[in-house]
Amino acid sequence: LSGGEAQRLKLAGFLAEAASGPRQPSAKKGKLFLFDEPTTGLHFDDIAKLMRALAKLLDTGHSLVVIEHNLDVVRAADWIVDLGPEGGEGGGEIVCCGTPDDVKACAASFTGRALVDYERSMGLSNTFTAEERRTQSYAEEGMSLQSSLRTSASLRSSAVNDFISIVNAHEHNLKNLSVDIPRGKFSVVTGVSGSGKSTLAFDILFNEGQRRYLESLNAYARSIVQPAGRPEVDAVYGIPPTVAIEQRLSRGGRKSTVATTTEVWHFLRLLWVKLGLQHCVHDGAPVRPQSAESIAAQLLREHRGEHVGLLAPLVVARKGVYTDLAKWAKARGHTHLRVDGEFVRLDPWPRLDRFKEHTLELPVADLIVTPDNEAELRAALSKALEIGKGVMHLLHPLEGLAEAMDSGQSTADIGALKVFSTKRACPVCGTSYPELDPRMFSYNSKHGWCNTCVGTGLALTREQRRAFDDSKRDDDGHGREQSFPSEEPEVEGVVETPCPDCHGTRLNPRSRQVSFDGRAISEVAAMSVGQARAWVETLSRDGHLTAREAGIGRDVISEIAGRLRFLEQVGLGYLTLDRAAPTLSGGEAQRIRLAAQLGSNLQGVCYVLDEPTIGLHARDNRILLDALHTLSAQGNTLVVVEHDEDTIRHAEHLIDIGPGAGKRGGSLVAQGSAADLAAAAASVTG
Secondary structure (H helix, E strand, C coil): HHHHHHHHHHHHHHHHHHHHHHCCCCCHHCCCCEEEECCCCCCCHHHHHHHHEEEEEEEHHEEEEEEEEEHHHCCCCCCEEEEEEECHCCCCCCEEECHHHHHHCCCCEEEEHHHHHHHHHHHCCCCHHHHHHHHHCCCCCCCCCCCCCCCCCCCCCCCCEEEEEEEEEEEEECCCEEEEEECCEEEEEEEEECHHHHHHHHHHHHHHHHHHHHHCHHHHHHHHHCCCCCCCCCEEECCCCCEEECCCCCCCCCCCCCHHCCHHHHHHHHHHHCCEEECCCCCCCEEECCCCHHHHHHHHHHHCCCCEEEEEEEEEEEEEECCCHHHHHHHHHCCCCEEEEEEECCCCCCCCCCCCCEECCCCCCEEECCHHHHHHHHHHEEEEEEEECCEEEEEEEECCHHHHHHHHCCCCCCCCEEEEEEECCCCCCCCCCCCHHHHHHHCCCCCCCCCCCCCCCEECCCCHHHHHHCCEECCCCCCHHHHCCHHHCCCCCCCEEEEECCCCCCEEEHCCCCCEEEEEHHHHHHHHHHHHHHHHHHHHHCCCCCCCHHHHHHHHHHHHHHHEEEHCCCCCCCCCCCCCCHHHCCCHHHHHHHHHHHHCCCCCCCCEEEECCCCCCCHHHHHHHHHHHHHHHHHEEEEEECCCCCHHHHHHHHEECCCCCCHHHHHEEEEECHHHHHHHCCCCCC
């Protein structure tokens, strides 16, 4: 069954019950019916039937509360509660509450503006009562419904010789249907519910395009993704690779977010890997790998003419007495160790407080940094790095050190300490860090996720954590991390409480301590799409990044900015990048997938969309139409199954399937422009 058929079947049961019961004089004695966008997926003619059914429920004495964007349904209401003014955090308030006339008079209401524009374009009088509007609006079947009617954008006049030709399709209820769909154009397939629109668009066009593309791959790839069977059609010519954006696609699992769905997260991860600076999780010190040659050059550049000391760190902030370490140094001819800033003689070695953290450094050399003794400097540096396992401490300047040691005075305040490291290790505490890897910022990898919530960002029980842990091995010996995201298990009882360790950021401490442009990647994830786009634009300004950073990040930053612009283009600028996929509405999820396709920059692809205007306000329809035209302008073919009048009027080519539903449908009633459909007597849409 189509969505419209299933919905009306359910409604029919209540209508039968209402018809069999006694007529109730007051609605207070009836039932309260709650409808969530009942016009979704319905043709104009079917909406008229639906409205007559709703009117019967009202006449029987029941009450109706309807969530709806369809402007004719809104006009027919007795009372309107308009929420907004925006979506997401910008909404949640009652903008206006009252009759349709009250809403139209409210300047802050987008719905009111849409109603005014709609009635002006249709030449409708606003003096009718709600009941008269219902009677007037649905007296004729097939009357134009929903959205404001503005002047249609002129269709492209250039002749199109390139078509996707479908010959004698007889899948499901299609009756040897033959149709030509222009390539590189925005086409809409319309018709009454159950007429065969989805069969033509998805079962024939999409499946055949997908099947041919998969058959062009090698045998190994075909064994992983099984192609769909051949549809019941004699021939399909000129079909490009196809991509479907359906209503029925999964919204994603707990680890899917707005950023991961649109691939913004993939590019952000790459940016942090290439340009990010690791900070120590213990003390926040920046981790900077460098070679011994670069350290020597830095010493010659920054400390020329200075008397410095090179020390090899043996122990950094560890408890113990270290008697054996003192014996080891003494056996190699050393006379002193620097302990907690003080130069201490090895003979006799003092007893250290075993319960206090100590830092022990071995003096390797002291010299005056000049180009003349560069060879001596490099030799001492190499020895210090070897003993310190890639870390060297520089004490500078050493003025007054010899006198203090000879007189037995404290040496703790002499000179300043600077740390150099040739490996990825904290120069303060010596904690080692691996090379940055994209997996460190993935919610689906054990290298990046928070060990407490395993990438969900939520407080989990032990059983829930075990279910979400993709690194655990199944019975076949393969980690669940290899499975597709759509195979994420359904876990019951999960509450929307942030993880106590990562506070909802989903990442482990090491990943959260990598910064770029002074920000952790989790900070950017918490931004809204609009805020993130504004931040990315600052990166592109001259002088904001160094020449090296700009050269490395140029292409990645461009990709991120483009995808964020597309998200705003489809009206989703209010969503945060870390917004979990299951918390999105159906309309938001579908528009996110549309934005992902806009950002892919594919050309020569046939996109098949299933009623993308579902759940959209009249204001958002215009935003969506602009996005669809952008996709078409990139050289792609758009085939949209749609009932929305505004979308139909903005299409470059229309295909009307019908004339009826089920066995009475499956035929090509009319095709061409909106004027061609209007001139076709058999077209209910026309």
